Amino acid sequence: MKKMQLTKNAMYCLCVIALVVVIAIVFKFSTKETPKQTKVVSKEVVDSVVVEDATLKVKLLDFVSSQESNEHYQDVTLTVDKNDKIQGYKISSKQIFHKIMQLLPPDQEAPLLNHSSEKPSHEAYVLILKGDIVKYRVNGKVKYRISNGYLTYQKQALVVESDYDSVYITSIDGKKEKMVRLDAYKKALNDIDNYMTMLQW
Incomplete structure (x- = not known):
């Protein structure tokens, strides 16, 4: 036992x-610690400034008449989308630029031309994006983006001739005049290569 x-x-x-x-x-x-995942940090290196202090993009913002005007300051924007080609370089990511400004109608007391009695009906506002284009590398891959970008604008008094689907415009120095088709006018003011043909000639 x-x-x-x-x-x-x-x-x-x-x-x-x-x-x-x-x-x-x-x-x-x-209680064994889970191995920490290694965080991959993208390494960005600026390579060069490929375009410096240039006009990069333009946009016809609006036609403003005295009946449609708003005296309040507004936040207006110009967008550069991913893969937009600017000055020959494909921009790698979407960028939005802002400007606070007033959109006022033309001065009704001022003639369209320096020596004309005709009064303008609208003021056209054209946004102009200026700045640099920078070439940089992220983990060895080449990319481009706009740097030091800012918005300015030009404005132009005009008469909208609805019956003829045209606009009567003067050069911004007030010395010359011409009538152009409305669609051609709008197209030119959204084209960086042609917008000045409608503002000064």
Whole structure:
């Protein structure tokens, strides 16, 4: 009987030891720290300024008449979309430029031409984006973006001839005049290569 009792005690001890070992293993794995994921940091390096202090984009903003004008200052924007080609370079990401300004009608007391009695009906506002284009590299990949960009504008008094689908305009120095088709006028004022043909000639 004594021999049997020792065997039971030994089995009991073995069970206790096994249980302790299992608990220790479970505790070890449950408290083991999850390996931290290495954060990949994009390395950006400026390569060069490929275009400097240039006119980059233009946009006909609006025609403003005395009936439609608003004297409050407004936040106007010009957007350059991703992959837009500017000055021969494809811009890598979307960029939005802002300007706070008033959109006022033409001065009704001022003639359209310096020596004319005809009064303008509208003022055309053309947004002009100026700045630099920077070439840079992100993890070795070449990208381009506009840097130091800012908005300015030109305005032009005109007479809208609705019956002829045309506009009667003068050069911004007030010395010359011409009539052009409305759609051709709008198209030119949204084209960086042609907008000055409508403002000064």
